[in-house]
Amino acid sequence: MTLRSIILGLMLAALVAGFGYLNDSVVRLNLLVGYHVAVSVFGLLVVALLTVNPLLSRLRRQWRLGGGELATMTALVLIACAVPGSSMMRTFTPGLAFPIRYEQIDVGWRHSGPLGYVCPAMLPNDGQYSKELLDGFVMGRGEPGKPIALDEVPWAPWIKPLAIWMPLLATLGVAVICLSLIVHRQWSRNERLRYPIAAFAGSLLGEEDNRGLNSIFRDRIFWLGAACVVAIRIINGLHAWYPNSIEVPLTFDFSAVHAKWPDMIKVDHGLMLLYPEIFPIVVAFAFFLASDVSLSLGLSTLGIVVAASMLAGWGVDTSYDSYSGGVFPYQRFGGYLALGAMLLYTGRGYYRSVLVRALTFRHNGEAQGYAAWALRVLVLAFVALTVMLMLLGLDVLVSIIVVGLLLLIFLIIARLNAEAGLFFVGAAWQPIAVLVGLFGIAALGPSVIGTVALLGALIVMDPRECLMPFVVNGLKICDDQHVRPARIGRWGPWVFIMSIAVAVPVVLWANYNYGVTLRDTWATGDVPRFPFDAVDHAVRELKLRGELASSQGISAIGRIARMNPDGRFLAAAGAGLVVVLAVSVLRIRLTWWPLHPIIFLVWGSWAMNKFSASFLLGWAIKAAVTRLGGTRAYRRGLRLMIGVIAGDLLAGLAFMVHGAAYYSITGLAPVVYRVLPD
Numbered sequence: 001m002t003l004r005s006i007i008l009g010l011m012l013a014a015l016v017a018g019f020g021y022l023n024d025s026v027v028r029l030n031l032l033v034g035y036h037v038a039v040s041v042f043g044l045l046v047v048a049l050l051t052v053n054p055l056l057s058r059l060r061r062q063w064r065l066g067g068g069e070l071a072t073m074t075a076l077v078l079i080a081c082a083v084p085g086s087s088m089m090r091t092f093t094p095g096l097a098f099p100i101r102y103e104q105i106d107v108g109w110r111h112s113g114p115l116g117y118v119c120p121a122m123l124p125n126d127g128q129y130s131k132e133l134l135d136g137f138v139m140g141r142g143e144p145g146k147p148i149a150l151d152e153v154p155w156a157p158w159i160k161p162l163a164i165w166m167p168l169l170a171t172l173g174v175a176v177i178c179l180s181l182i183v184h185r186q187w188s189r190n191e192r193l194r195y196p197i198a199a200f201a202g203s204l205l206g207e208e209d210n211r212g213l214n215s216i217f218r219d220r221i222f223w224l225g226a227a228c229v230v231a232i233r234i235i236n237g238l239h240a241w242y243p244n245s246i247e248v249p250l251t252f253d254f255s256a257v258h259a260k261w262p263d264m265i266k267v268d269h270g271l272m273l274l275y276p277e278i279f280p281i282v283v284a285f286a287f288f289l290a291s292d293v294s295l296s297l298g299l300s301t302l303g304i305v306v307a308a309s310m311l312a313g314w315g316v317d318t319s320y321d322s323y324s325g326g327v328f329p330y331q332r333f334g335g336y337l338a339l340g341a342m343l344l345y346t347g348r349g350y351y352r353s354v355l356v357r358a359l360t361f362r363h364n365g366e367a368q369g370y371a372a373w374a375l376r377v378l379v380l381a382f383v384a385l386t387v388m389l390m391l392l393g394l395d396v397l398v399s400i401i402v403v404g405l406l407l408l409i410f411l412i413i414a415r416l417n418a419e420a421g422l423f424f425v426g427a428a429w430q431p432i433a434v435l436v437g438l439f440g441i442a443a444l445g446p447s448v449i450g451t452v453a454l455l456g457a458l459i460v461m462d463p464r465e466c467l468m469p470f471v472v473n474g475l476k477i478c479d480d481q482h483v484r485p486a487r488i489g490r491w492g493p494w495v496f497i498m499s500i501a502v503a504v505p506v507v508l509w510a511n512y513n514y515g516v517t518l519r520d521t522w523a524t525g526d527v528p529r530f531p532f533d534a535v536d537h538a539v540r541e542l543k544l545r546g547e548l549a550s551s552q553g554i555s556a557i558g559r560i561a562r563m564n565p566d567g568r569f570l571a572a573a574g575a576g577l578v579v580v581l582a583v584s585v586l587r588i589r590l591t592w593w594p595l596h597p598i599i600f601l602v603w604g605s606w607a608m609n610k611f612s613a614s615f616l617l618g619w620a621i622k623a624a625v626t627r628l629g630g631t632r633a634y635r636r637g638l639r640l641m642i643g644v645i646a647g648d649l650l651a652g653l654a655f656m657v658h659g660a661a662y663y664s665i666t667g668l669a670p671v672v673y674r675v676l677p678d
Contacts, residue, residue, distance in 0.1 A: 001478075001487045005069035009076030010495065016040065016077055017499035018506045020084025025523070026514050029659040030652055030674055033081040036423035036469045037197050037281070037645075039675070041077050043653030045070065046646050049204055049214050067205040071481040074201060075474030075488050079177075080499040082467035088169070088458075089507050091527040094516050095458050096123055096161055097137050098528035104129050114535035118450040119392045122164055125157035133157045140515030144667065148513045150505070158508065165458075166500060168388050172459070173467055173496040175381035176410050180471035181374035181489045182354060183411075185366070186347040187418055188476050196288035196421030198476035203642050205481060221636055225643025226650070229280045233651035233675060240673040251277045272301050276613035279676060281648040284641035285421040286618020292587065293420045296599035297608065298616025304328070304603040322461070323453065323534040325433030327572045328604045333429045334576025335601045336412045342584050343415065370486035382407075392451055397556035398435070398444075402452055405431040409460050410468040412601065417469035418476075420598055424464055424676070428605040430456045432534060437569025443562040445551035446538045453531035461527055464607070467496070576600060610677050648675050 016032065023032040032040045048070065056064040065073075083089060100123065103109045120126040125133045132154045142148045187193045206215040216222050232248045239247040254274045286294040308318050311327065320326020344351065353365035357372040382403055389399035409427045416422045432453040435444060460466070471492060475485045518524050542548040554562065583597040602608045625637045652675040659670040 013080035114532035142513035178378035222643035226647035229647030282614035294619035330572035331576035334573035338580035414468035440564035
């Protein structure tokens with residue numbers, strides 16, 4: 001780690017945090033980040049290694065960027081990647097402002113007044129409608145070629161909510177970075193997880209020749225994989241612009257199967273089986289995985305369809321939503337708990353030594369000093385988050401549970417990423433659904449429901465770019481290049497805080513200059529409505545039961561006394577817990593066991609419905625290569641797949657640059673061709 005790498009990393013992180021929202025939500029180009037294998041970051045890493053380092057080597061050899069410097073820069077930028085996209089800024093300001101708008105036009109909301117059940121300071125203008133707040137926010141105040149100035153943004157209504165949300169998000173970010181540091185050595189050294197994304201980056205940062213070119217770029221097989229994918233992407237990108245041109249089909253139509261089994265589409269996710277789509281980058285990452293992992297991911301959509309069909313045949317209601325949960329969201333939550341318990345159990349020796357060193361300040365076993373300090377800060381951050389939530393109206397019990405559930409989501413998604421390379425995955429369950437299933441709405445009350453649902457909507461509603469997977473991959477990339485994790489741990493929290501501080505003013509300025517596009521129905525419709533639809537539903541039901549007044553202001557002890565768990569929640573969460581634990585044990589005990597418990601954590605999510613066919617194809621290719629050609633063929637195939645990943649990233653980066661240039665020259669929105677789903 002050098003001063004140069006830190007300065008460049010900070011500059012690039014600020015650029016990603018500031019420009020990401022403009023790229024994704026204003027110009028609507030290919031997503032700048034979008035996934036945990038960020039096209040902009042890893043695509044630029046490929047470009048830098050192909051062009052910048054060879055050029056610097058020719059000018060003066062000592063000017064070139066070393067592997068440790070590039071790893072440091074990558075790790076710092078990855079931390080910033082959690083801020084501008086779907087996990088935060090895409091929904092942050094619309095999620096706070098649009099509920100005020102909807103309360104003016106929704107008759108049901110006007111009757112129940114759901115915004116009045118959350119702390120007013122959490123919303124702009126204390127949750128009250130004003131033309132100054134909303135007119136420019138929706139329609140925009142800027143004119144073509146004449147953007148508004150920063151002082152024309154109505155900052156006053158946003159001061160209170162920003163004073164609440166920014167410290168809360170910053171503290172949560174610090175807690176997540178500390179959690180990443182604690183698990184790093186256990187996952188990377190003791191369990192030797194594959195870290196497919198970090199392994200890809202590490203393969204690029206190989207030994208350099210005298211021209212400053214890394215070894216992988218001298219491999220013809222690498223270039224064969226890259227060239228094939230780039231050619232496919234160029235052909236299909238031209239088809240997007242000129243529909244009469246040729247196209248290489250990557251989506252396949254098996255709707256004829258529907259004629260044989262007409263009931264298939266009546267089951268949730270059944271339609272996805274009829275139109276499988278192949279993503280080359282996913283096929284390539286499957287090559288990095290253990291066979292049971294890639295097979296389980298490949299069978300996930302088929303598995304959820306079979307399971308849903310069986311449950312429907314038994315008369316079980318498999319419908320679900322984010323607020324009231326359902327069989328499969330509850331089951332996935334139980335699976336998350338089970339995997340969390342397994343992680344704690346398998347790493348019990350290491351985590352015990354970290355705890356002892358954190359408490360005694362003495363070296364103990366293999367525990368690293370940075371892990372002990374991370375645990376101390378994590379405890380402080382956990383307490384701070386709990387206090388913040390209590391100040392927003394939650395009691396201590398609910399606050400502790402909510403913070404724990406949020407960290408559980410980050411932890412398990414990071415584990416899925418480190419073990420299975422899942423760079424696009426959602427939790428597919430919400431903390432509020434767990435609380436409602438566990439306590440019942442009468443024991444919670446509309447205020448607790450609204451506050452917890454709002455926290456979930458803005459933090460984990462779409463964790464496709466959540467922080468922890470970025471951090472664990474950055475730590476692994478740096479560790480492999482002999483950059484100590486402690487150094488990233490010291491800089492990481494400041495990078496995250498800086499990224500929020502840069503992104504929020506840019507996003508608010510963009511909102512009031514361009515207006516918030518209503519085409520993004522997820523950010524402007526689904527997310528803002530979800531928390532207060534939950535409150536509206538709770539208020540109506542509690543009024544009918546005559547329990548609305550008694551449900552408010554309950555203490556933690558009183559809440560426990562009034563608990564009324566949903567039997568469906570207990571059964572489904574318990575089933576998820578037992579199944580994941582059982583499959584985990586079988587996988588450890590039986591070498592021939594074909595499935596990984598990951599299937600029960602991700603099936604039914606939109607991302608896996610899109611990717612399962614690609615993982616299955618990758619598993620089949622890897623199985624064929626290793627069976628027919630052995631270890632040598634696998635190693636050559638792995639270099640081919642590294643080229644495929646690099647080719648997809650370069651193609652995505654090229655379309656991003658082309659779209660930005662087209663918009664800059666014409667002022668018109670370009671046709672967007674995406675190498676990965678939106």
